Amino acid sequence: MPGEALTNRPREHIMALTNKSRTAIYTALSDIIEEEALEEMLTNFPAREIDEPVTRDFLAAQMSDLRGEMTQMESRLQDRLATQTRWMVAMIVAAPTVTVALQAYFT
Structure with a gap:
């Protein structure tokens, strides 16, 4: 066959x-x-x-590994973006307070 x-x-x-x-x-x-x-x-x-x-089994195994690595990378990216977002929000909240404190100090 x-x-x-x-x-x-x-x-x-x-x-x-x-x-x-x-x-x-x-x-x-x-x-x-x-x-x-x-x-x-x-x-x-x-x-x-x-x-x-390439056999189908080999290709399927490689694709599975690649999907696993991509999932891990997506998780790391989400963690880094969340950390960056928290830092930016903290800076936005803290900036006016620091500005007012510095203005009071120098006047």
């Missing part, structure tokens, strides 16, 4: 083909399979670890 795994091993344990392995497979199968079909088949096997497609 298309898209069905050829092995029961989790995708994380499947490694990319080395150039040596890729060449050996190509050489061994080139007598029995057309060159174009063989090249198509080998394109489904990543040549480097970075070329491996």
Whole structure:
């Protein structure tokens, strides 16, 4: 069936083909399979670890981690904004009192 795994091993344990392995497979199968079909088949096997497609489970785990980090960041931002707002309100309330006290002191 298309898209069905050829092995029961989790995708994380499947490694990319080395150039040596890729060449050996190509050489061994080139007598029995057309060159174009063989090249198509080998394109489904990543040549480097970075070329491996991302699995849905891996992506879901990464997104979950990202959502958790974003929630923590939102909480920190809310705390900082609340602290800043309290400080600004205190300054607004204190400024006239300080101004009157300074005016009384210097007159």
